[in-house]
Amino acid sequence: MNVRFFSCTRLVGIFLALIALLGTVSAQSSDLDAIRIGKHPDKTRFVMELSEEPAYRIFTLPDPYRIVIDLPKLNWKVPKNKVPRATGAVQALRFGLFEPNISRVVLDARYPVSITSAFLLPPKEGHKHRLVVDIKRISATRYKSSGEQKRQLTSTKPLKAKTQVAATPVAPALIAPKVAKKKAKKVIVVDPGHGGVDPGAIGVSGIREKNLALSYAKSLKAALERSGRYQVVMTRNSDTSLALRQRVGIAQKAEGDLFISLHANKHPSSRVRGFSVYSLSENGSDKEAEALAAKENKADIIIGFDLSEQSADVSKILIDLAQRETNNQGKQFANVLVGEMKREAKLLGRPHRSAGFAVLKSPIIPSVLVELGYMSNRQEERLLRSDQHREKLVTAISRAVDQYFGKLESYNAQ
Numbered sequence: 001m002n003v004r005f006f007s008c009t010r011l012v013g014i015f016l017a018l019i020a021l022l023g024t025v026s027a028q029s030s031d032l033d034a035i036r037i038g039k040h041p042d043k044t045r046f047v048m049e050l051s052e053e054p055a056y057r058i059f060t061l062p063d064p065y066r067i068v069i070d071l072p073k074l075n076w077k078v079p080k081n082k083v084p085r086a087t088g089a090v091q092a093l094r095f096g097l098f099e100p101n102i103s104r105v106v107l108d109a110r111y112p113v114s115i116t117s118a119f120l121l122p123p124k125e126g127h128k129h130r131l132v133v134d135i136k137r138i139s140a141t142r143y144k145s146s147g148e149q150k151r152q153l154t155s156t157k158p159l160k161a162k163t164q165v166a167a168t169p170v171a172p173a174l175i176a177p178k179v180a181k182k183k184a185k186k187v188i189v190v191d192p193g194h195g196g197v198d199p200g201a202i203g204v205s206g207i208r209e210k211n212l213a214l215s216y217a218k219s220l221k222a223a224l225e226r227s228g229r230y231q232v233v234m235t236r237n238s239d240t241s242l243a244l245r246q247r248v249g250i251a252q253k254a255e256g257d258l259f260i261s262l263h264a265n266k267h268p269s270s271r272v273r274g275f276s277v278y279s280l281s282e283n284g285s286d287k288e289a290e291a292l293a294a295k296e297n298k299a300d301i302i303i304g305f306d307l308s309e310q311s312a313d314v315s316k317i318l319i320d321l322a323q324r325e326t327n328n329q330g331k332q333f334a335n336v337l338v339g340e341m342k343r344e345a346k347l348l349g350r351p352h353r354s355a356g357f358a359v360l361k362s363p364i365i366p367s368v369l370v371e372l373g374y375m376s377n378r379q380e381e382r383l384l385r386s387d388q389h390r391e392k393l394v395t396a397i398s399r400a401v402d403q404y405f406g407k408l409e410s411y412n413a414q
């Protein structure tokens with residue numbers, strides 16, 4: 001498996017690019033109506049369908065290997081369900097405004113590649129203007145020796161870059177994703193679930209989830225800060241109500257590198273017990289997980305926040321692209337956490353699950369929701385209330401944080 005980590009700065013960059021794009025969509029730019037990625041025995045073909053014949057500039061970059069396609073400013077019109085899955089040489093796709101009048105598409109490649117051809121096809125049989133880019137795998141040695149990095153394929157019509165000062169933020173991520181701003185300490189956002197008028201679940205002894213979550217969060221903050229490697233930001237320090245969106249907002253404002261929401265679960269059967277961790281699902285997940293997500297998401301309704309405000313379709317599609325990368329990192333952390341927790345606590349069957357938790361939906365910060373155990377199980381509830389058990393669990397979580405960032409560093413150092 002090709003595990004990829006992305007720096008937070010890079011994701012922020014992508015996010016800015018998306019925002020920049022949203023702010024600059026105008027009538028004179030052409031539409032990007034469809035994209036396709038096809039895997040063939042000898043090549044990977046990338047096709048874009050556009051409302052007008054585009055000027056283009058296509059080149060590759062190493063570290064990590066990627067294909068860059070610059071075009072005149074485009075309106076993204078690809079429906080969410082028509083964004084193709086990465087395949088062949090392509091491992092991920094990003095899109096954003098690069099300069100005021102230039103849109104940039106970046107295809108992250110799985111390995112060193114060469115652009116074998118790039119050409120335009122006129123409208124025909126229901127298709128609009130098509131830009132076809134064929135890429136094939138080459139060795140790293142060949143990539144270097146053939147001067148592939150200096151090669152540029154351009155349209156006969158030149159791509160005009162306006163010299164005016166960019167009024168919109170230019171995404172550094174779309175230029176050099178590996179150049180990440182070095183922060184002195186990683187910022188971990190710890191989110192005690194529920195609070196204030198929303199008690200969360202009630203345990204068999206009468207303890208409330210909101211109080212249990214806060215006590216674990218405080219211990220986790222202390223454990224993480226003891227290492228000297230992390231700055232910890234709590235979404236709440238006391239028994240106050242907080243909307244899910246506000247929690248995500250606090251994390252983003254703090255430029256968090258990791259978001260950990262702490263909860264305790266309940267089940268109709270008093271026998272069910274065990275630790276579990278949830279990452280955000282992209283598509284469907286199991287019924288039980290969705291039911292739990294629905295319950296946790298209800299927190300906003302309980303404390304009186306309106307969930308009906310929806311972002312525009314376009315922004316959703318673009319944010320989804322960034323979110324896919326972030327989700328992968330959240331899943332990485334969840335897996336590491338399960339590995340650490342195995343030695344310390346009883347785990348729920350399939351301890352790493354995924355569902356549509358609203359609190360995990362930051363498109364920038366890898367996020368997980370931890371269900372520490374079941375408050376509906378007498379034995380586990382007693383354990384959860386004990387100082388010793390709490391120390392054991394938060395120590396395991398902070399070990400997982402160390403391990404997760406250790407892997408990230410080694411990836412970035414490669």
Ligand SMILES: [Zn+2]
Binds near residue numbers: 193194200209296
């Ligand atoms: Zn909860």
